[in-house]
Amino acid sequence: MILKSKTIQIRLVEEVDADFILKLRLDKKYNLFLSDVSPDVKAQKEWIKKYKNDEANSEQFYFIIERNDGTPCGTVRIYDLRENSFCWGSWILNEDKTPYAALESALLVYDFGFNQLGFEFSHFDVRKGNEKVISFHKKMGALKTGEDDLNEYFIISKDSVLKIKKKLSVKIQ
Template identity: 60%
Template sequence: MDLSSKSIRLRLIEESDAEFVLRLRLDENYNKYLSSVVADIDAQRSWIRSYKFDEAAGNQYYFIIERLDGTRCGTVRIYDIRENSFSWGSWILNEDKTRYSAIESAFLIYEFGFDHLGFEKCHFDVRKENTKVISFHEKMGAYRTSETDMDILFEITPKIVRASKKQLPAKLFA
């Protein structure tokens, strides 16, 4: 499975990524809207080992985002898999990201969920205070379905994602 775009690729997480992930998750520049983690490298390795059983069972997929030169620059995860829908999150991009890594990684995660896994839609939530990410998703065509005290709930379909991609310059994906 090749999940690559013009400047980045997604690859499944490995135990050797534990330190990188923990650094990202503990960095206050990136973790404001994510669930907290314990600052323990052994706990992170253990979590990845346990996660690999979920991956093998098709229950969730945790990716490392890396530039095409192999430099790790982020994470993204598919989880909360339902009969016809998946959710994604744990989306972090650090200072090593490429100019278009946000849009490229979003399209790659949709490609994986819709084309490789065959889901009909994607559901996800974004913290209300995370206005930049809310704006990003709405510009892609995601629509609000509900909200909680803390989150705005969204959905998006393959048709909307394809239409959104067509509106962007082809050079982004060449």
């Protein structure tokens, strides 16, 4: 399965992506606001193998973000599927990303969660101090629902995303 936008696409992760994922997750430029991961490629491949069972059962979805020329530039994951809401995270984009990769990948995630999985809301957390990402989500229409010592928690509705998509379309034309 591949979901495409103007400059990027997302596809489901495979075991062969383990090296790329580890490189991203272990890079100090990108992992400041991520949970720790083992530097063991074998362990990453085993995690992906286990994850593929969850994917087959529609319990979570882990994507590689690529430029439309096939160059990998990030990851994003959909998980914690609830009655009417999905969570997304593990969102990393490297220096190979396109200028609009953040916006495009977020919109592809929302399109998948809202239109393909049928949810009306998305919930997610952002590590405190990750002001750039917090600002991005607020501009998209996300509402803060709480916080703890580590994270700020947000929710966004399908309607809010549709409004921002409409607003962006007007600006682009």
